[in-house]
Amino acid sequence: MAKDDTTDDRSLRKARFAPYLMTLPGLLCLYLFFLVPLVTLLKIALSVRKESGSSDVDFQWKWSNFSTAFTDFGPHLERAFIYAAIATVVCVVVAYPIAYFIAFKAGRWANLLLGLVMVPFFTSFLLRTIAWQSLFADDGPVLGIIDSLGLLGATDAIRLTTNGKIMNTPPAVIGGLIYNFMPFALLPIYVSLEKVQVGLIDAASDLYSSFSRTFRSVILPLSMPGVVAGTLLTFIPASGDFINNELLGNAAREPVIGGVIQSRFLDAGDFPTASAISLVLMVLITAAVLIYAKFLGTEDLA
Amino acid sequence: MTATTTKPMSSTSSPGRPRRAWGTIVLWIVAIGGFVYLFIPLVTIAVFTFNDPETKFNTSWQGFTFDNWLHPFKDKAFTDALLVSVEVAMVACIIATILGSLMAMAMARYKMHGGAAMNLLIVLPLTTPEIVMGSSLFTLFFNLGVDRGFWTVVIAHTLFCLSFVAMTVKARVRGLDWSLEDAAADLGSTPARTFWQITVPMIIPGVLAAFLLSLALSIDDYIITSFVAGPTITFPRRIFDSARIALPPQVHVLATIIMLVAIAIIVIGTIAGNRREAQNR
Numbered sequence: 001m002a003k004d005d006t007t008d009d010r011s012l013r014k015a016r017f018a019p020y021l022m023t024l025p026g027l028l029c030l031y032l033f034f035l036v037p038l039v040t041l042l043k044i045a046l047s048v049r050k051e052s053g054s055s056d057v058d059f060q061w062k063w064s065n066f067s068t069a070f071t072d073f074g075p076h077l078e079r080a081f082i083y084a085a086i087a088t089v090v091c092v093v094v095a096y097p098i099a100y101f102i103a104f105k106a107g108r109w110a111n112l113l114l115g116l117v118m119v120p121f122f123t124s125f126l127l128r129t130i131a132w133q134s135l136f137a138d139d140g141p142v143l144g145i146i147d148s149l150g151l152l153g154a155t156d157a158i159r160l161t162t163n164g165k166i167m168n169t170p171p172a173v174i175g176g177l178i179y180n181f182m183p184f185a186l187l188p189i190y191v192s193l194e195k196v197q198v199g200l201i202d203a204a205s206d207l208y209s210s211f212s213r214t215f216r217s218v219i220l221p222l223s224m225p226g227v228v229a230g231t232l233l234t235f236i237p238a239s240g241d242f243i244n245n246e247l248l249g250n251a252a253r254e255p256v257i258g259g260v261i262q263s264r265f266l267d268a269g270d271f272p273t274a275s276a277i278s279l280v281l282m283v284l285i286t287a288a289v290l291i292y293a294k295f296l297g298t299e300d301l302a
Numbered sequence: 303m304t305a306t307t308t309k310p311m312s313s314t315s316s317p318g319r320p321r322r323a324w325g326t327i328v329l330w331i332v333a334i335g336g337f338v339y340l341f342i343p344l345v346t347i348a349v350f351t352f353n354d355p356e357t358k359f360n361t362s363w364q365g366f367t368f369d370n371w372l373h374p375f376k377d378k379a380f381t382d383a384l385l386v387s388v389e390v391a392m393v394a395c396i397i398a399t400i401l402g403s404l405m406a407m408a409m410a411r412y413k414m415h416g417g418a419a420m421n422l423l424i425v426l427p428l429t430t431p432e433i434v435m436g437s438s439l440f441t442l443f444f445n446l447g448v449d450r451g452f453w454t455v456v457i458a459h460t461l462f463c464l465s466f467v468a469m470t471v472k473a474r475v476r477g478l479d480w481s482l483e484d485a486a487a488d489l490g491s492t493p494a495r496t497f498w499q500i501t502v503p504m505i506i507p508g509v510l511a512a513f514l515l516s517l518a519l520s521i522d523d524y525i526i527t528s529f530v531a532g533p534t535i536t537f538p539r540r541i542f543d544s545a546r547i548a549l550p551p552q553v554h555v556l557a558t559i560i561m562l563v564a565i566a567i568i569v570i571g572t573i574a575g576n577r578r579e580a581q582n583r
Binding site: 018020022027030031036037038043044055097112113116117119120122123124128131132134179182183247262275278282285 | 325326329330332333336337339340341342343344346347350361362363401402404405407408409411412414420423424426427429430431432433434435436437438439440441442444445457458460461464465468515518519522524525528529537538541542545549553554557560561563564565568569571572575576579
């Protein structure tokens with residue numbers, strides 16, 4: 001059997017000079033272009049604009065920028081988090097059986113199927129989203145199928161469609177998010193399922209465990225790290241995303257927080273407010289991640 | 303050599319357990335449905351390369367034509383933007399792959415002081431929303447008075463690819479058998495020769511995979527790029543800016559070409575891998 005993570009520590013050599021030298025350029029990069037910018041972001045978030053309309057700022061320890069960000073943009077934050085949460089749940093629930101299939105049923109085609117899961121990554125994110133414009137269009141195939149099944153009334157009732165349309169409504173945005181982030185949920189779940197030894201499953205069934213019981217007490221717990229990683233890898237980018245809202249939703253009437261941040265920076269030139277919103281988003285996401293990780297009792301976030 | 307192992311087919315179809323048969327059928331249906339779902343938009347993109355749009359938007363079907371495939375580079379604005387994206391991706395991903403692989407190798411093989419902190423610093427950019435990374439880099443360049451353009455895009459892309467490469471390579475090299483290096487040294491190999499003949503062949507599949515995926519990440523990035531690009535127009539930026547004005551079918555052709563190349567690499571890679579495994583058995 002290959003060495004797994006737990007035996008690693010003993011086999012590690014003590015570092016002398018070379019390994020530190022190997023990590024130095026990378027760490028310097030991360031320090032200069034990840035940590036320092038976050039500090040700058042905080043600094044700008046605590047500044048005020050010199051005069052309205054100008055992009056120059058004065059640093060003043062203005063903590064009230066944060067409370068303003070919260071009160072003025074609460075609905076946008078809430079909308080982004082609701083979209084992201086729904087998309088994440090659907091992604092994980094749908095991705096799990098597919099990952100399970102690849103891990104346990106695909107045999108030697110597993111690598112090919114995994115590769116196919118990655119193919120969307122090699123096609124423009126924006127074009128994939130624009131393709132959904134065609135699919136969700138008023139005369140497009142999705143509504144066509146729902147209509148021919150006579151279900152438009154039912155989908156209207158559960159608000160999946162609005163007056164027989166999908167485009168420019170929240171379900172279209174969430175649909176786009178689900179599609180675009182599905183591989184991020186699927187890949188980590190697959191990785192953890194792949195590590196589950198078939199012997200354990202066979203042992204459980206030899207001992208007369210029903211499949212549902214084997215699943216609940218053997219497979220699911222062992223694949224939990226993958227589920228956690230998949231959830232985070234979906235939820236984090238989805239909550240900051242504004243492309244799906246911009247291309248599939250009604251961004252003018254129902255903006256999400258990511259779009260607000262971008263337009264405040266690039267169109268309005270209101271850097272202090274934009275920086276404050278950006279940091280609020282980051283803090284809220286970090287808090288959500290920590291609560292979630294604690295709730296599930298795992299620290300294996302990577 | 304790599305960590306992938308083909309699992310024996312599990313004993314789901316064993317006699318005497320008919321209850322699981324329908325479960326397997328449901329699983330097949332879900333899996334096939336899932337793959338169909340993943341490919342529907344990609345097929346849509348490919349189909350629209352044959353569209354002959356009467357309006358400026360290539361989003362609703364008007365008529366069939368081969369014209370777009372005969373002139374894939376007709377729309378210069380998009381071709382130029384794609385070239386910029388490829389240039390950025392090559393520079394950023396080569397730097398990121400070298401620096402990231404070095405970090406991954408050091409961390410996977412040596413016990414280092416501050417290893418946990420290092421790990422955290424590498425993971426953080428991956429768990430930070432793009433919008434936050436983009437805006438923080440924006441404030442940095444604004445604060446320093448740096449003009450945004452090609453090189454600021456390269457810096458941003460290097461950064462997010464660096465973390466990605468380091469994590470991916472680290473996961474891949476963790477299970478490798480480093481005693482082979484000692485064996486080579488014991489047999490009188492020089493360190494340089496050991497490196498080129500033992501170490502490099504061991505790590506190269508993981509490094510290459512990370513490089514290819516980081517290329518995909520870089521070429522496709524819109525959010526971070528929009529903050530740091532200034533006047534530099536990358537392929538995703540051009541698409542996004544055009545999405546509400548005009549979207550010529552040539553864009554779909556360019557994207558389809560990239561997609562087909564990726565599929566070809568994956569299929570050939572899998573077949574070659576399966577054949578190698580069959581030979582080793």
